[in-house]
Each structure stands twice: as structure tokens, then as C-alpha cells.
Amino acid sequence: MLRIITQQAEAQIELRRIRDRTSQDHVIHKEATVREVLQAIKRQGDKALLHYTEEFDHQTLSIDGLRVSGSELDAAYQQVSKELLDAIQLAAQQIEAFHRQRVPKSWVQFGDDEIVLGKRYTPVDRAGIYVPGGRASYPSTVLMNAIPAKVAKVPQVVMVTPPGSDKTINPAVLVAAQEAGVQEIYRVGGAQAIAALAYGTETIPKVDVITGPGNIYVTLAKKLVYGTVGIDSLAGPSEVLIIADTAANPVYIAADLLAQAEHDPMAASILLTSEAQLAKQVQEEVERQLKDHPRRLLTEKAIAHFGLIVLVDSLDEAAELSNEFAPEHLELEIAEPWDLLEKIRHAGAIFLGHSTPEAVGDYLAGPNHTLPTSGAARYASALGVETFMKHSSLIQYSSTALNKVSSAIQALAEAEGLPSHADSVRLRTQEEL
Ligand SMILES: NC(=O)c1ccc[n+]([C@@H]2O[C@H](COP(=O)([O-])OP(=O)(O)OC[C@H]3O[C@@H](n4cnc5c(N)ncnc54)[C@H](O)[C@@H]3O)[C@@H](O)[C@H]2O)c1
Numbered sequence: 001m002l003r004i005i006t007q008q009a010e011a012q013i014e015l016r017r018i019r020d021r022t023s024q025d026h027v028i029h030k031e032a033t034v035r036e037v038l039q040a041i042k043r044q045g046d047k048a049l050l051h052y053t054e055e056f057d058h059q060t061l062s063i064d065g066l067r068v069s070g071s072e073l074d075a076a077y078q079q080v081s082k083e084l085l086d087a088i089q090l091a092a093q094q095i096e097a098f099h100r101q102r103v104p105k106s107w108v109q110f111g112d113d114e115i116v117l118g119k120r121y122t123p124v125d126r127a128g129i130y131v132p133g134g135r136a137s138y139p140s141t142v143l144m145n146a147i148p149a150k151v152a153k154v155p156q157v158v159m160v161t162p163p164g165s166d167k168t169i170n171p172a173v174l175v176a177a178q179e180a181g182v183q184e185i186y187r188v189g190g191a192q193a194i195a196a197l198a199y200g201t202e203t204i205p206k207v208d209v210i211t212g213p214g215n216i217y218v219t220l221a222k223k224l225v226y227g228t229v230g231i232d233s234l235a236g237p238s239e240v241l242i243i244a245d246t247a248a249n250p251v252y253i254a255a256d257l258l259a260q261a262e263h264d265p266m267a268a269s270i271l272l273t274s275e276a277q278l279a280k281q282v283q284e285e286v287e288r289q290l291k292d293h294p295r296r297l298l299t300e301k302a303i304a305h306f307g308l309i310v311l312v313d314s315l316d317e318a319a320e321l322s323n324e325f326a327p328e329h330l331e332l333e334i335a336e337p338w339d340l341l342e343k344i345r346h347a348g349a350i351f352l353g354h355s356t357p358e359a360v361g362d363y364l365a366g367p368n369h370t371l372p373t374s375g376a377a378r379y380a381s382a383l384g385v386e387t388f389m390k391h392s393s394l395i396q397y398s399s400t401a402l403n404k405v406s407s408a409i410q411a412l413a414e415a416e417g418l419p420s421h422a423d424s425v426r427l428r429t430q431e432e433l
Pocket residue numbers: 033056057131132133134135136138141162188189190191213214215216217218235236237238263264267328369370371372373
């Protein structure tokens with residue numbers, strides 16, 4: 001049953017516990033497992049990959065079977081309905097159109113004395129995309145990760161996803177990968193897949209950046225390999241925080257809370273409202289919708305451990321609590337959502353008004369659904385084209401320009417006790433005299 005809390009102090013403690021659920025004590029033994037997996041893949045490559053796929057995914061693969069074959073890719077198109085293919089293509093178009101607006105542009109600036117300064121953006125050489133597949137399969141996540149990589153013009157995009165029963169991968173995932181321009185697909189998941197992308201194995205190439213959401217094992221692995229490779233952000237398990245007033249419909253709110261909870265037993269679903277009657281109605285409606293839910297066990301677990309309704313005094317208080325939580329998804333189910341927006345400082349994606357369920361953003365509105373979780377929205381943002389790019393600074397000085405700053409650079413270098421730095425400027429500017 002979704003709990004209702006009325007005391008502010010208790011609400012703050014509970015919200016903090018839920019926000020920090022991926023770094024609490026019960027996760028420590030999972031981190032030990034993940035470290036062991038990373039070490040084994042680093043040392044033993046494919047052999048360890050097959051071992052952990054057997055242990056965690058219960059699938060016996062051969063080295064030759066790791067990569068999805070061309071015939072499997074072709075067959076996938078025959079296995080999806082026309083309606084699903086159309087939906088994948090519509091989502092792909094909208095995601096691409098949105099991301100094309102945000103391609104970082106290189107620039108140079110010409111200053112006095114022939115000084116040229118600028119930034120030059122270039123894509124990474126190789127990107128690795130993680131597509132979750134443990135408890136659900138995610139063609140939408142393929143599109144959300146591979147399309148920005150394609151827009152960034154990454155030359156090699158490699159995808160990993162766990163094998164399902166009979167070692168197969170959902171054909172919709174394979175179709176989405178082809179529509180989005182993924183070149184290589186490997187049937188491995190969990191921490192072992194992240195390790196393979198970070199360190200490389202005999203079969204799977206080492207990449208420069210790993211993106212994509214996943215469960216606690218995937219998220220911990222990404223955190224641990226950061227530095228060996230780049231990552232997008234810590235994206236998962238999922239969460240939604242809804243702020244609602246009297247204008248909200250309890251049936252919609254309950255559905256939106258469950259839409260997040262059904263992802264993972266560690267998913268978080270939170271409602272902040274000043275309306276006691278609405279709180280009660282949502283609590284009852286969640287129970288009603290859960291009754292016939294096909295993923296009832298998993299969803300109930302998430303609601304019981306990481307679900308919460310908080311009764312607040314005002315929308316301002318709700319905004320402040322939301323800022324402390326920094327949710328992955330924030331829904332403003334209130335009469336004037338744009339008025340509250342200015343009070344919101346931290347959220348991965350914000351959904352405004354009653355006709356904008358979070359699922360619109362999950363699938364096809366265009367903005368990316370790979371978003372920071374567990375409070376990471378305080379400092380991180382949605383995955384984007386820039387996740388697959390980096391920029392180099394450009395600096396050119398003429399001798400006239402160098403002469404003008406020569407003594408300042410030498411003074412700074414001497415203050416730092418670095419004489420060769422001073423010499424590198426002094427020798428050049430002396431020659432000019
Ligand atoms: N933030 C986002 O943008 C976003 C988007 C989509 C999905 N998600 C999240 O992605 C996650 C998907 O999770 P999932 O489980 O369905 O798929 P997943 O692919 O993330 O995880 C499955 C893998 O976990 C590993 N695993 C399972 N149990 C294990 C154990 N006991 N020890 C070690 N490894 C184990 C297995 O190797 C398996 O391949 C959910 O948490 C969902 O909320 C987040």
C-alpha cells in the first residue's frame with residue numbers, strides 16, 4: 001500500500017532515503033559482486049563473459065554466438081507488425097529532429113593582434129550503448145541512445161543487451177537498432193557487458209564512451225568504469241515525482257506512479273500534494289489498478305519500498321522538496337504548471353499539464369528518456385548529442401600578442417616555481433626584441 005506521510009520532518013527523511021536508495025547499505029554486497037565481475041572480464045575477456053551470462057542470465061552462449069548475426073537482423077523485420085514498425089519509425093524521426101537542434105557547433109573568434117580563440121567539437125571514435133533487457137525490453141532506449149550518436153557522427157556504434165530466453169533478443173530491439181544505424185550488436189547484459197565495453201574482450205571492442213540506462217548492477221558498473229571510459233550519467237533505476245493540486249485526476253496520477261514502479265523493484269514513485277482527499281483517492285486507485293497488473297509482484301515491491309505520498313502545505317513547499325529530491329521525471333499535474341516552473345531547479349525532464357503523461361517522453365516526444373536518477377539531476381542532464389562529443393580548445397597568438405603578455409606569463413610561472421614555463425615565453429619574446 002502506498003504510504004501517506006503528513007509530517008514534514010518525516011517526509012524529508014523518507015524522501016532522502018528513497019533518493020539515495022542506490023548508495024545505501026543494502027547495495028554494498030551488489031557493489032562487491034560488480035567489482036568481481038569487472039576484474040574477471042578485464043583479466044579473462046570472453047571466457048568470463050560467457051561464465052557470467054550463464055550465471056546471471058541463465059543462457060549458455062558460445063563465443064561465436066555473442067554477436068547478433070546478419071540473418072537474425074534481417075529476420076527481425078519479419079517478426080514485428082507493421083503498426084510497431086511505423087511506431088518505431090515515428091519515434092525515430094521525432095527523436096532525431098529534436099536532437100538535430102542541439103548539435104554543438106565549433107567556433108573561432110578573431111581578436112586584436114591576430115589572436116584566434118575557439119572550440120572545435122569532434123565525436124568520439126567508438127560508442128557503446130547499453131540497452132536494458134532483464135525485466136522488460138526497450139526498443140525505445142535503442143533509439144534514445146543510438147540516434148544522438150548517429151547525429152554526432154560517431155564512426156562506430158556498438159550495442160549490448162542481455163539475451164532473453166533461448167538466447168534471443170526481442171525483434172523490436174533489433175529493428176530499432178537497424179533503424180538507428182547501430183553497426184554491431186552483442187547479446188550480453190549486466191555489469192559484464194559494461195566491463196566488456198570498458199576494457200574490450202577478444203570479441204567486443206573497447207569503446208570511448210558508454211551510455212544507456214540499466215538496473216542497479218549496470219549503474220554500479222558504469223560508476224566504477226568511469227575514467228577508463230566516459231559515461232553519460234547514472235541512469236537508473238527509474239523514478240517519477242508528481243506534484244498535484246485539486247485540478248489533478250487521481251486515476252491518471254495512479255497510472256503514472258505505476259508506470260514508473262513497473263520498471264524495477266527499486267524504481268521510485270512519489271506524489272506531493274496539498275489535497276488530503278486527492279492523496280486518499282490516489283492511494284485507493286493505485287491498489288485498484290494493481291489488482292490485475294501483469295507485473296504486479298515487481299510493481300508492488302517498488303511501491304512498498306520506494307513509493308510515497310506526502311501531504312504538503314503549499315505548491316511552494318512541494319517545489320522545494322522536489323528540488324531536494326532532484327527527480328529523474330517531474331510531472332506538474334496542476335492547474336498552472338508554467339507558473340510553478342520557475343521554482344523548479346533540478347529535474348531530468350519536466351512534464352507540464354494533465355495531457356502529458358511521462359510515457360509521452362519515454363517513447364516519442366523527442367527529448368531523451370535516458371536521464372539522471374538518484375539525485376544526479378542536481379549536476380547532470382539528459383543524454384544528448386554532446387554526450388558523444390568532446391571539444392578541443394583552439395589558441396593562436398601572434399608574436400605581437402605574445403610580447404604584450406610575456407611579462408605577465410613569466411611572473412605567473414615564477415610564482416608557481418616553474419622556470420621552464422617562463423623560459424618558453426621569454427626565449428620567444430627576446431628573439432623578437
Ligand atoms: N533512467 C533511464 O533513463 C532509464 C530508462 C529505461 C530503463 N531504466 C531502468 O533500467 C533498468 C532495467 O533493468 P532490467 O533489470 O530490466 O534490465 P538490465 O538490462 O538493466 O539488467 C539485467 C542484467 O542484470 C544482471 N543481473 C541480474 N541479476 C543479477 C545479480 N543477482 N547479480 C549480478 N547481475 C545481475 C544480469 O546480467 C542481466 O543481464 C530499470 O531499473 C529501469 O528503471 C532507466
